[in-house]
Amino acid sequence: MLMQTQTGRNEPLGTILVNGMGNGLSATGKREGTTRSVRAKEHVFYEDDPRTHIFEIAEGSVCVYKLMPDGRRQIVAFCYPGDLIGMGTREEYFYNAEATSDAKLNCYPVATIERLAEQRPELSHALLAFAMAELSLAREQMLTLGRKSALERVCSFLLERVRKQHTRGEDVLRIDLPMTRTDIADYLGLTIETVSRNFSKLKMTGIIDLPHSGEVIVRDMDALESMAESSDAI
Amino acid sequence: MLMQTQTGRNEPLGTILVNGMGNGLSATGKREGTTRSVRAKEHVFYEDDPRTHIFEIAEGSVCVYKLMPDGRRQIVAFCYPGDLIGMGTREEYFYNAEATSDAKLNCYPVATIERLAEQRPELSHALLAFAMAELSLAREQMLTLGRKSALERVCSFLLERVRKQHTRGEDVLRIDLPMTRTDIADYLGLTIETVSRNFSKLKMTGIIDLPHSGEVIVRDMDALESMAESSDAI
């Protein structure tokens, strides 16, 4: 299975990992990890905290971000149920992680994961596949940040959410946005004003509806897709 | 060793992999992989080509990039000796890879790598560590692309090269740039004119020297480092 599965968009890799863990742990007679609840805006961990646990999102959503000394922020990932946060190769966390909505997490001690990975090659493979999927998402986002217009970025973001919801078997025309405009702006390398203006533009042109700020209804998926790669269609 | 080594900047992970492979291959009585020479501007592989080999850069440098339908390009990584390209979870390559200078590559069949990874857990771990290091670089670059000014991006790029050369035990004050301004622009999400103007600005202020376009001499490393995170110092 190594390096032969589909890319991130189509896979609940966290689930594979946790299934692997569950099996491994039950083989040793132990229970699976503990759980933790966090409120919106609460941090799961900070950069340079000792890396004690790997977390699987069970409910809600969490953003992973980097900060510059002057406060500029770049969100490098939004994580939803089934996703893992806290993986890395250092003794400390490498990013900050903050809940963008109330969330529940499954917590797995790093030491346990490492021990299990030694024993169970399929867990190693699942971790590698998960890392490769994250890398693929990060590089897709590099294209968005480096080369797309503001409108294209907003459309790309909505489509990313559509695809994510699709893999989870959820409605694809009703997009849930469990984060603020500030979070979206910090993910897209824009300001909140620009994000807001472009949401309004998509609403004006009838491509989406905005019943309230946390929910988007897609009215014209084809237009949304074409605008994610060439916004001069508008 | 899993997930406990230092991050990408300090590790020749490709070497770990290839050592692992070499050992594994010699254990089966076979030789290590074949080699391939490519000239500057020649492609190593294209997106959606069948993913037959994983390559280790032996000499020279290669860029990995994504394209938009209208031709806009985003380079997602520059790879130097010791780096690996062609890893992934699909049956096809996920990116384009083009030599930015004449280069030599060691070629390892994907099937061989996968078989070895099954047998040798330390190879799996090295691959995972390599993927995590790549992810860490990609996310650092997301911060650069999303939140830094043109001058900050150019300084960040030079510092990235300094750090890379440092880990390879090379001179840190004499930066080698084995790629064109166009390549640098497509990596930094800028135009060639903007890259060129900011090189000139750094030269004017005495922070660097530009004996020719492929070589940078760092005159003031502290200034370069501070400008990578707040260009208003100038």
Place this chain on the structure above:
DNA sequence: CGGCCAGTTGAGTGTGGTCAATCGTTGTGG
């Protein structure tokens, strides 16, 4: 010498940022 290509520099423009006012929702306290 001339053609070609990469790089540099200049002038003008436009997209997205900044600053500011307003709106809408939620929640709290009188």
Place this chain on the structure above:
DNA sequence: CCACAACGATTGACCACACTCAACTGGCCG
């Protein structure tokens, strides 16, 4: 129950940084 504060979102006016278009330079090779 209403008033008001607090916060997030939206909209507008203006501005600046990076892009576009264009001219020019320098190095390399035929």
